[in-house]
Amino acid sequence: MIDKETTPTANTKPDLAAKYRGACVEDLQLPPAFCLSEDAPISHALEAAYEREFDQLPILNDRRRPIGYLHVPSLKQRFEAGTIKEDDPVYKCITHFPISSRSHPYTVIHPLTPLEDLEQFFCTSGTDFALVTDVERKWVLAVATKDDLETFVKRRG
DSSP states (O other), X not given: OOOTTTOOOTTSOOOHHHHHTTOBGGGGOOOOOOOEETTSBHHHHHHHHHHHTOSEEEEEOTTSOEEEEEEHHHHHHXXXXXXXXXXXXXXXXXXXXXXXXXXXXXOOOOTTXXXXXXXXXXXXXXXXXXXXXXXXXXXXXXXXXXXXXXXXXXXXX
């Protein structure tokens, strides 16, 4: 006998709330984020990404507010191609976050954000990661990825 409440069929999408069973971003147990200042050298970014096995590094302005990120695989390609040098500042390679507006609203992802909201963010934003900040967006606490969600679901069975 099949339990229709928990067994998805080919025609139905599993309920996200049931999938995550009330878990929030904090339950992902993410490692602390490593952020760089926009004037840090490329060499520092590459070294930090390699040591921590990160694909994205949040970039902060002089007031320590997140302004964008470095996509490390692209950064490595540009470095190997010689289009950037190790002493160049990272601001030459930043992917800036869009200014918050009606057409590009800023979504706050914080430790108590439900995981179904995080998945919805990934689906609507077209990105594979999210910066986890405090509620006031003053501090970057971690970086959550789609892979983190998939690993969480597999662990919980």
